[in-house]
Amino acid sequence: MSNGLTSGLKRFQLKASIAGLFTVFFLYYLPVLNGLKDAFKTRLFLYILNNPVISHSLKFTVEQATLSVILSILVGVPAGLVLTGLGYRASRWIRTILFTVFMAPSMVVVMGFTSLYGENGILSSRMHLFSRLGEGFTGILAAHVFYNAPLIAIMVYNSVASIPREYWDLISSAASLSSRTVWRRVLLPYMAPGIASGSLLAFIYCFMSFAIPLNLGGPRFSTLEVNIYMYYKILQNDRIAASIALLQYIILLSIIAVMIKVSSEAPHAPLTVIAKARTPRSARLLSLSYITIFLLYLIAPLVGSLYYSFYNPITGTYTISYYRHVLSAIYDPRLGIPPINVLFNSLYYAFMTVIISLGISTLLSIGWSRINEVLVVSLLAISPITLGLGLLRTIPPQIPVWIPIILAHTFAGLPLALRSIRLGLERVSRKYIEASFSLGENLWGTLFRVAIPISRQSYIIAAAFASAISLGEFSATLFLRTVKTTTLAVAIYQYRSLRMFGEAYAASGVLLLLTLITIYIITRLEGVNSSESR
Numbered sequence: 001m002s003n004g005l006t007s008g009l010k011r012f013q014l015k016a017s018i019a020g021l022f023t024v025f026f027l028y029y030l031p032v033l034n035g036l037k038d039a040f041k042t043r044l045f046l047y048i049l050n051n052p053v054i055s056h057s058l059k060f061t062v063e064q065a066t067l068s069v070i071l072s073i074l075v076g077v078p079a080g081l082v083l084t085g086l087g088y089r090a091s092r093w094i095r096t097i098l099f100t101v102f103m104a105p106s107m108v109v110v111m112g113f114t115s116l117y118g119e120n121g122i123l124s125s126r127m128h129l130f131s132r133l134g135e136g137f138t139g140i141l142a143a144h145v146f147y148n149a150p151l152i153a154i155m156v157y158n159s160v161a162s163i164p165r166e167y168w169d170l171i172s173s174a175a176s177l178s179s180r181t182v183w184r185r186v187l188l189p190y191m192a193p194g195i196a197s198g199s200l201l202a203f204i205y206c207f208m209s210f211a212i213p214l215n216l217g218g219p220r221f222s223t224l225e226v227n228i229y230m231y232y233k234i235l236q237n238d239r240i241a242a243s244i245a246l247l248q249y250i251i252l253l254s255i256i257a258v259m260i261k262v263s264s265e266a267p268h269a270p271l272t273v274i275a276k277a278r279t280p281r282s283a284r285l286l287s288l289s290y291i292t293i294f295l296l297y298l299i300a301p302l303v304g305s306l307y308y309s310f311y312n313p314i315t316g317t318y319t320i321s322y323y324r325h326v327l328s329a330i331y332d333p334r335l336g337i338p339p340i341n342v343l344f345n346s347l348y349y350a351f352m353t354v355i356i357s358l359g360i361s362t363l364l365s366i367g368w369s370r371i372n373e374v375l376v377v378s379l380l381a382i383s384p385i386t387l388g389l390g391l392l393r394t395i396p397p398q399i400p401v402w403i404p405i406i407l408a409h410t411f412a413g414l415p416l417a418l419r420s421i422r423l424g425l426e427r428v429s430r431k432y433i434e435a436s437f438s439l440g441e442n443l444w445g446t447l448f449r450v451a452i453p454i455s456r457q458s459y460i461i462a463a464a465f466a467s468a469i470s471l472g473e474f475s476a477t478l479f480l481r482t483v484k485t486t487t488l489a490v491a492i493y494q495y496r497s498l499r500m501f502g503e504a505y506a507a508s509g510v511l512l513l514l515t516l517i518t519i520y521i522i523t524r525l526e527g528v529n530s531s532e533s534r
Contacts, residue, residue: 012443017367023360024375028411032382035390038239039246048243054227058247061223064137064213065206068144069199076149077195079294080156082287094291095157096523098150101298103519104512105472106211107492111508112301113143113216114501115308122304139216144209146298148202152195159194160187200259201380204252208383210475215496224248228385229479238393245386252381260377302512309505322506326491334498335491336483343510346471346488349402353409353470354463357417360410361462365422366447376415384412388479401482408476413469417462424458425451457525464525468518471511488514 039045048054079098083091116123117134124131133142210225217223222230224244232241310318325332329340364372391404428451436446452459474489481490488511495504 013367015367016363017372020360020363020367021372021375023363024411027407028379028382028387031390031394032387033390034394035386035392036242036246036249039243044239044243045246048240048247051240054224054240054244057222057224057227060221061207061225064140064144064221064223065203065209068141068148068206069203071141071145072148072152072202073195073199075145075294076152076198077156077191078290079149080153080160082291083153083157084160085284085287086291091157094295095154096519097295097298098154099523100516100519101302102147102150102154103468103472103515104147104302105489105508105515106474107215107489107496108305108472108508108512108515109143109146109301110211110215111492111496111505112305113139113146114496115304115505116301117142120313122307135216136218137221140209140213140221143212143216144202144206146301148198148205149294150298151202152198155194155198156191159191163187163190197259200255204255204259204380207248207252207255208385210383210385211493215493225383225385225475228383228389229475232389232392233479238389241389245383245389248383249381249386252383253378256378256381260374305505305508306512308501309509312502322502323509325503326506326510334500335486335494337486339491339507341484342486342488342491342507345402345485346511346514349406349409349487350467350470352406353413354466356406356410357413357466358421358459358462360414361418361421362425362447362452364418365425368422368426376418379411379415384408384473384475385479387411388476391476392480401480401485405477405480405485405487408480409470409473410466412473412476413466416465416469420458420462420465421455424455424462427458428454461522461525464518464521468515468522471514471518 083094086094113134115121117130117132117139118124119131119134121130121134124134132138207223208225209223210229213221213223213226214229217226224247228241228244228248231237231244309322310320312319312321326339327343329338331337332339335342364376387408388404391407395404432450432454433446436450441449471487472489473487474493477485477487478490478493481487486494488507492504492507492511495501495507
């Protein structure tokens with residue numbers, strides 16, 4: 001019976017894996033390849049490389065991504081090290097804040113920076129120097145550091161927390177954490193791969209950045225992603241847009257290959273409770289001051305955005321009229337639909353994204369292999385605009401626009417959703433599977449009645465990840481949408497473009513609230529899982 005069970009499981013895993021891979025290829029890679037097909041012409045590719053506008057855009061994209069990563073490392077690494085010296089409860093709360101910032105929708109961040117550093121911003125109106133953080137090159141860098149320094153800090157903390165307990169005994173017995181031997185022999189070997197992986201991931205996110213350069217940078221500071229949008233949607237030149245997308249894809253795929261190699265060589269160990277080392281009082285005060293300033297930098301834009309959603313700077317009064325407007329069922333000529341429909345669109349797309357993401361993630365997780373891992377990680381090399389371009393050029397016009405929008409949202413959130421479900425299914429003990437078969441259950445019944453219920457918390461976390469990313473997705477939605485398919489993120493952009501800042505702040509407040517609910521679910525359940533594992 002054991003041999004029959006093993007062979008049956010292997011066949012089931014193979015079929016599920018093939019079904020998952022076929023689904024990803026048919027719904028994702030096929031549209032992308034179709035969208036890029038014009039770009040494989042050599043002359044056209046050479047033309048875009050010699051185009052001064054595109055060359056400047058490529059140079060700027062690499063420059064801003066590189067500087068953003070360097071600044072994120074300089075800010076994030078000390079923050080991650082400070083976290084390792086705090087107690088478990090304090091570090092967990094701070095990591096929750098860092099994770100919340102990292103998952104914040106891009107248009108909410110744009111409005112947050114506008115509220116503090118933009119025209120008539122809370123800080124820029126009092127000190128003009130702060131206005132440099134709200135626009136242009138410095139504004140793009142500041143917003144990217146806001147996003148990616150928390151990522152680096154979390155990666156550093158996790159790397160240090162994975163140091164085996166016997167090494168921590170050695171560290172705690174040392175004179176102090178400043179011991180050169182401790183740093184050279186223990187901390188740096190574990191930190192380096194985490195910093196490298198986080199930096200490469202941050203570089204990819206900055207390279208594909210769209211909402212931040214579009215809103216804070218302006219025409220002079222256009223990235224390749226902005227140029228794809230401009231050439232296709234404004235200049236109506238789909239061949240040039242496809243060529244720029246191919247150029248971006250080649251660069252990002254090379255970086256992904258390096259990231260996979262770095263991640264595979266990183267030392268791995270279960271996360272442990274980090275031992276507190278003896279540190280001088282002055283060092284503790286300096287660490288607490290640094291982490292406080294860092295948290296203020298992260299929290300202030302979100303608070304500023306919420307403040308202006310209730311405050312009218314023209315009349316100097318507090319009001320809820322902006323929220324009444326964005327939740328109204330009355331037709332808004334600026335949007336082309338009632339604002340409440342925008343909220344319903346966002347919620348509906350998030351719901352459908354969750355359903356499809358869980359289905360694809362389950363298929364890929366059942367038959368998990370190195371091929372599946374490489375395929376899913378390589379999804380990061382295809383930007384939302386490139387996917388939108390492919391979907392727009394592949395799906396027939398008779399198909400409703402909301403379908404490609406949901407597909408774009410699904411594949412944006414798939415890597416995180418898949419990771420959660422895969423880890424959950426891997427924790428299901430084989431004895432439960434064998435018991436299910438001994439009671440006469442088939443493979444599909446075992447999956448839906450045993451494996452999935454046991455790993456339900458992982459499914460809830462995956463659903464929260466998928467919905468959070470769907471709610472905040474902006475790039476592909478703006479590229480694909482029609483008037484009737486406008487989402488909250490796009491509505492914020494439209495209100496901001498029309499200088500209806502109160503409505504834009506209120507819409508970002510609603511979007512932030514929905515995102516915070518999903519993040520609360522993620523952190524709450526992941527906290528339960530981590531405590532159970534300890």
